[in-house]
Amino acid sequence: MTDTQPDPRPDPQIDLSSRSAPARLAIRRALISVSDKTGLLDLGRALSTHGAEILSTGGSARALRDAGIAVTEIADHTGFPEILDGRVKTLVPKVHGGILGRRDLPTHQAQMAEHGIAPIDLVAVNLYPFEATVASGAPFADCVENIDIGGPALIRAAAKNHDDVTILTDPAQYDALIAALPDGGTTLADRRAYAAAAYARTAAYDAAIAAWFAGQSGDTFPQRLTLSGVRQSRLRYGENPHQQAAFYTTSETRPGVATARQAQGKSLSYNNLNDTDAAFEAVAEFGRPAVVIVKHANPCGVAEAETISAAWDAALACDPVSAFGGIVALNRTLNGETAEKIAGIFTEVIVAPDADEAALAALARKKNLRLLLTGSVPDPSVPGLTVRSLAGGFLAQTRDNGRIRREDLRVVTRRAPTDAELDDLLFAFRVAKHVKSNAVIYARGGATVGIGAGQMSRVDSARIAARKSEDAARTLGTGPALTIGSVAASDAFFPFADGLESVVAAGAVAVIQPGGSIRDQDVIDAADRAGIAMVFTGMRHFRH
Numbered sequence: 001m002t003d004t005q006p007d008p009r010p011d012p013q014i015d016l017s018s019r020s021a022p023a024r025l026a027i028r029r030a031l032i033s034v035s036d037k038t039g040l041l042d043l044g045r046a047l048s049t050h051g052a053e054i055l056s057t058g059g060s061a062r063a064l065r066d067a068g069i070a071v072t073e074i075a076d077h078t079g080f081p082e083i084l085d086g087r088v089k090t091l092v093p094k095v096h097g098g099i100l101g102r103r104d105l106p107t108h109q110a111q112m113a114e115h116g117i118a119p120i121d122l123v124a125v126n127l128y129p130f131e132a133t134v135a136s137g138a139p140f141a142d143c144v145e146n147i148d149i150g151g152p153a154l155i156r157a158a159a160k161n162h163d164d165v166t167i168l169t170d171p172a173q174y175d176a177l178i179a180a181l182p183d184g185g186t187t188l189a190d191r192r193a194y195a196a197a198a199y200a201r202t203a204a205y206d207a208a209i210a211a212w213f214a215g216q217s218g219d220t221f222p223q224r225l226t227l228s229g230v231r232q233s234r235l236r237y238g239e240n241p242h243q244q245a246a247f248y249t250t251s252e253t254r255p256g257v258a259t260a261r262q263a264q265g266k267s268l269s270y271n272n273l274n275d276t277d278a279a280f281e282a283v284a285e286f287g288r289p290a291v292v293i294v295k296h297a298n299p300c301g302v303a304e305a306e307t308i309s310a311a312w313d314a315a316l317a318c319d320p321v322s323a324f325g326g327i328v329a330l331n332r333t334l335n336g337e338t339a340e341k342i343a344g345i346f347t348e349v350i351v352a353p354d355a356d357e358a359a360l361a362a363l364a365r366k367k368n369l370r371l372l373l374t375g376s377v378p379d380p381s382v383p384g385l386t387v388r389s390l391a392g393g394f395l396a397q398t399r400d401n402g403r404i405r406r407e408d409l410r411v412v413t414r415r416a417p418t419d420a421e422l423d424d425l426l427f428a429f430r431v432a433k434h435v436k437s438n439a440v441i442y443a444r445g446g447a448t449v450g451i452g453a454g455q456m457s458r459v460d461s462a463r464i465a466a467r468k469s470e471d472a473a474r475t476l477g478t479g480p481a482l483t484i485g486s487v488a489a490s491d492a493f494f495p496f497a498d499g500l501e502s503v504v505a506a507g508a509v510a511v512i513q514p515g516g517s518i519r520d521q522d523v524i525d526a527a528d529r530a531g532i533a534m535v536f537t538g539m540r541h542f543r544h
């Protein structure tokens with residue numbers, strides 16, 4: 001569940017002696033104007049029971065009245081009708097004066113009395129569903145009409161005058177408010193927490209509107225970009241125990257860690273979330289049943305096969321030592337047979353679109369193992385933005401949704417790859433996209449047999465991948481390293497022939513790489529001398 005409640009505990013650093021605000025604020029008059037009517041009747045009933053007069057706008061007033069709760073239409077209170085199809089309902093001095101007038105200032109009190117303005121002690125507002133309207137693909141005019149004007153004005157006014165006014169912006173806050181009524185109302189600490197949540201809400205709302213407008217004119221990188229998220233959980237710690245962390249979700253509905261249902265297991269850590277995201281994005285690249293095992297955000301085994309169980313076997317065989325304590329992502333429903341096998345080694349997280357009954361039963365014994373079910377798999381070709389912070393700012397870029405197909409490849413060597421080699425080359429290059437640079441991948445038969453990740457030299461990545469393949473062959477007792485006769489993928493071009501010569505030395509018989517180096521011809525000549533096939537993709541997949 002989304003963790004939207006403001007933390008009502010006062011921050012010890014904050015001076016709560018604020019002017020003459022009472023310890024508890026009794027609510028004599030409340031203004032309710034909500035689009036999302038969830039919890040409205042419970043709130044209205046509780047306020048009414050505790051003697052509050054309720055003012056309310058059209059639809060909210062109707063719902064309250066229909067439930068038998070006493071309510072005054074805002075138009076009757078202000079003496080001014082709701083006009084312009086609801087564009088002006090509460091934007092009148094009698095409402096905003098009642099919210100903004102300071103109770104501790106005699107001048108404010110005198111002016112309020114002079115103009116017949118009654119104080120409003122609580123404002124409960126949630127906004128026109130702009131984000132949901134946009135997400136539904138509604139026409140431009142409908143989206144514009146769903147930009148709430150009066151609501152944010154009420155929220156901002158009430159939050160500003162939090163000394164005297166309680167502001168609720170989310171039905172999830174109603175229970176706490178209802179519980180505070182018998183105690184005499186909200187505390188100043190409560191109201192400050194609600195005010196913080198209120199400004200965060202209007203900021204996020206305006207950020208969504210700004211992003212939508214920028215998107216309408218095709219501007220992916222507007223002059224000012226506001227990131228907005230809702231805290232889904234506080235994490236026990238960050239990447240390391242001395243770091244604090246929390247998980248925020250955005251409005252993006254891409255299937256993955258943010259939208260998944262956790263079917264079992266301990267709570268997810270910062271590293272779990274990061275690695276699971278990496279694993280699930282990688283496994284989504286493949287059309288056939290596929291498994292990706294990730295350690296420290298890098299795949300240590302990837303395979304596709306006729307069945308998900310066979311894909312697991314092949315992915316594990318790539319590097320069974322590193323797979324210990326890994327994150328396992330599947331692009332098909334987890335079945336009992338595969339679940340039994342995965343549970344056979346220590347696994348931190350399994351993420352899959354779904355799991356059948358047998359799988360759930362098989363994993364139930366492993367109480368700590370986290371199982372995330374996402375419903376579907378993300379589409380790797382869908383565009384989107386990714387961001388990363390750095391000192392003094394953040395970098396934004398479009399998601400790497402590049403996908404190389406067979407027809408994009410250019411054969412640059414005398415020998416052309418066979419059909420089977422082409423399949424493996426494309427497979428290996430898709431894996432390379434999800435391995436930190438410099439990445440060199442060896443693959444055969446739809447499975448990785450050696451992964452070299454994150455090295456400063458491409459030659460080192462090639463050698464490390466080959467050595468790991470030898471280690472795996474030794475561990476599994478399968479004879480010589482499986483790189484012999486494999487294909488190799490490089491995420492970026494070989495700047496010199498030495499990288500290519502390394503993969504040839506490891507036994508690769510076909511290579512896929514972007515090309516584009518000024519020394520491409522040296523690399524092609526080396527490939528021809530070795531009698532291997534090589535294709536250029538024209539697309540690089542750096543990943544940092």
Ligand SMILES: NC(=O)c1ncn([C@@H]2O[C@H](COP(=O)(O)O)[C@@H](O)[C@H]2O)c1NC=O
Binds near residue numbers: 088126147
């Ligand atoms: N225009 C106004 O003065 C105004 N005052 C409040 N609203 C919004 O009207 C909605 C509630 O309307 P109703 O109670 O009629 O269902 C709320 O989402 C509230 O944010 C307004 N609508 C939009 O701007």
